[in-house]
Amino acid sequence: MIVDVHIHLSPPDLVANRSPYLAEEKGLSILYSDPKAPLTTTATLLADMDAAGVDKALVMGFPWTVEDNARRHNDWLLEECQKYPGRLYPLAAFDPRAPWAYRHAESFLAAGGYGLGELCVYDEGLTPALLASLEALGGLCKTKGAPMLVHVNEPIGHQYPGKAPMEISQINELVHRSQGVKLILAHFGGGLPLLATIRKEVKEYLTMTYFDTAAMPFLFQPKALAMAYDIVGDHFCLGTDYPLLKTSRYQKYFNESGLSAEAIKGVLGQTAARFLEL
Numbered sequence: 001m002i003v004d005v006h007i008h009l010s011p012p013d014l015v016a017n018r019s020p021y022l023a024e025e026k027g028l029s030i031l032y033s034d035p036k037a038p039l040t041t042t043a044t045l046l047a048d049m050d051a052a053g054v055d056k057a058l059v060m061g062f063p064w065t066v067e068d069n070a071r072r073h074n075d076w077l078l079e080e081c082q083k084y085p086g087r088l089y090p091l092a093a094f095d096p097r098a099p100w101a102y103r104h105a106e107s108f109l110a111a112g113g114y115g116l117g118e119l120c121v122y123d124e125g126l127t128p129a130l131l132a133s134l135e136a137l138g139g140l141c142k143t144k145g146a147p148m149l150v151h152v153n154e155p156i157g158h159q160y161p162g163k164a165p166m167e168i169s170q171i172n173e174l175v176h177r178s179q180g181v182k183l184i185l186a187h188f189g190g191g192l193p194l195l196a197t198i199r200k201e202v203k204e205y206l207t208m209t210y211f212d213t214a215a216m217p218f219l220f221q222p223k224a225l226a227m228a229y230d231i232v233g234d235h236f237c238l239g240t241d242y243p244l245l246k247t248s249r250y251q252k253y254f255n256e257s258g259l260s261a262e263a264i265k266g267v268l269g270q271t272a273a274r275f276l277e278l
Contacts (some may be wrong), residue, residue: 058149061074064094113144131170135178183210224255
């Protein structure tokens with residue numbers, strides 16, 4: 001089984017014309033002002049999933065800052081995924097700092113949404129206020145038994161669109177505040193798993209924290225995954241950040257990492273299926 005825990009899906013009107021949203025949504029402008037930055041519809045996604053042998057996917061929209069934009073996208077996503085039960089699982093994306101964020105999350109989960117994500121901001125790190133908001137949203141997910149996928153990124157290296165000024169200590173604090181939550185940290189947890197190779201206590205509090213591989217081929221050497229896997233164990237899940245990259249690019253990356261064939265099977269889907277009870 002192949003499970004992708006990090007896919008972005010957009011309604012047809014947004015795919016056809018993103019321009020009306022760029023002025024009011026700074027984050028969207030950062031990532032998608034370039035018309036070549038890909039957005040995708042359900043038909044294209046399903047065709048690519050079929051071609052790659054992907055069985056199930058967690059799908060999400062965009063972390064809108066305007067409530068009406070978030071509501072329309074997430075309502076559409078919920079309705080769209082209901083057409084493909086057991087294959088597409090909708091997560092609600094929105095700016096977790098928004099005053100309406102908790103109310104929106106409650107409504108989405110009550111309506112049958114699978115979880116929350118990708119929760120992210122691009123213009124600041126995990127500030128105390130943002131951590132408090134994520135802690136509250138995590139508590140809601142814990143109560144509902146729902147997963148929460150949060151955007152984090154590595155604090156060093158080159159700049160790129162969507163890279164927030166984030167510190168490992170802040171990511172570490174998020175994990176501490178999310179104990180008991182089915183937490184998925186995007187983008188290899190910003191490198192947090194590598195700390196488990198030098199600080200033994202890190203592994204001890206990662207029991208319910210998992211990491212997706214979104215954008216890893218751009219950010220980390222393949223062997224970084226094998227190094228972390230040796231210490232943390234099977235806490236890594238395929239996340240393609242589709243349509244940014246396709247599954248085949250990650251399969252090549254995993255094969256270059258030094259992971260065993262059995263471990264690769266876990267990353268490709270068995271781990272996510274177990275963790276998320278899919």
